[in-house]
Amino acid sequence: MTDTALFAAAARPRTRAIAPSRGRRPWTFYALATVFVAYVIALYGPMVCIYILSFQDVKGGLVFPMKGLSLHWFIDLFTQARTGDVKGSFSRSIKLAAMVTVITVVVSFISGLAFRRRFWGDTVIFYLMIGSLVVPGLVLGIGTGLLFTALGWEASWYTSALGAQLSWTLPFGVLVMFAVMSRFDQAWEEAARDLGASPWQTIHMVIVPILAPGLVAVGLFGFTLSYDEFSRTLQTAGSLNTLPLEIWSMTLNVTSPALYALGTVTTIVSFLAIGACLAVIFVMQRRRAGSAPAH
Template identity: 40%
Template sequence: MEARVLKPVLAVYTLLFILFLYGPFFVLAILSFQQGPEGGPQFPIIEWSTYWYRHIFGLVPPSRIAPLPLGEAMFRSLTLAFMTMIISTVLGVMSAQAFRRKFKGSGFVFYLIVLGMMVPGVLTGLGVSLLANNILGIERHWWSTAFVTHVVYTFPFAFLVMLAILNRFDASVEEAAWSLGVPPARTFRKVTFPLIFPGVLSAMLFAFTLSYDEFSRTLFASGRDQTLPLAIYGTFSVEIHPNVFAFGVLTTVFSFALLAVYAILMGLSVRRAKKVAMQEDIV
């Protein structure tokens, strides 16, 4: 009896959760197809049009609504996210590898790393800004101070992902390589890394997406150069136009494309790991 009641309740809860999660995306998608160039956020749609998508790419005549500042801002965001992804993933793999063995002060180091994801972003960005301006006397830039704040924020996520992966890792395969005289560096490159590569992909995805969307830390630490979230905020903080909705839809599609690439790479990695395991069983 309890199972019969529980299943419909869970089904309704799951449906409501999905609607709450993806509802804003569907609203943005609908409002982005309004008539231009004077159409505003209105519903129901009077006339459907792709004007605002063409407006983003500069394919329509000039109007009173300025195009979104996408060029340099998007380049900064993508470059910053890529830099953060590389450094955070490398640090995460190295740190998680170190935690495979107990060492003195490991508990303190663990909480020190995780602290980066627990401190509010506003405080972190403000602290880095004050440190750079008042103590170090250096100018804030997206590639320096903002980059540091992004690494501090994303590094704990990469570390926790890799820590979970390495905690389930079978160390006997490494010991077998060492017994054959293979150096530790070559063992990691040829044995360990291919087996933990799915976790590395997850850490890279976490670091990239968190950095690409980061606002509060970047607001204080980036200086006069704006990343994409700051540029978009500066645009719609004055007046909201449907070009922002269209860009939100394109950004969401870009995120889904990243997930698709991640799924493909993950599938290839898992297939490769299974192939290696089958070869080991045969031997």
């Protein structure tokens, strides 16, 4: 072998095949896998059982084994008066959740703007905003109902229930907004002012578009928390039930899979709302990435 060949052989990168490990996994892997599987079963098992039993035929009952397969109980849910005021309660819950969502987004956004700079009493105001998180929901609902009674106001799903639910959604919205605001670069705001934008134009054309995914997340929190809220609504909804209250009342007098069908429908609505918000956030991020200048 010549000197050139020896030099080339020495300079060639040497790789050593790594033999795949043939040893068994440690016992901790199987122990943790068992705990994880048990957790998933405990988390989703009850919901899956309700979804399956809601698709029984007219002979179906509240327990397994499942009898037949049909959409009978979904049709019965919206046609039979004996199942309760499903349409009305569903409509009220959607309207209430929409109002809560709008107010939560607006107040959380304003709070995020206000708390970017320190001001006198900001710590006290912050703890007052999140203080309702540590109060039991049922106690806060009772207090809200008593307050409306003492003031001579009528308790209803769009007044007292709205106030009680905002005490639950606003702290979450404000905390999420603070996390979003912490990543906001104020140089963009200063650049808009340097270009002659008014304060309203800066908010409308710079701050809101940049923070739009975070605002959608705050809205999602407000909608889902309101749509499923029971304890804070129980003593404040007045004579007309929201959907969670209607489901609770149905457990006292409905002994058919129609109750399971209602649970399935409400879950579908929740997943549709979550999916819609995630889709909006995804589209916003894609547009933002597409409009970003290439370096």
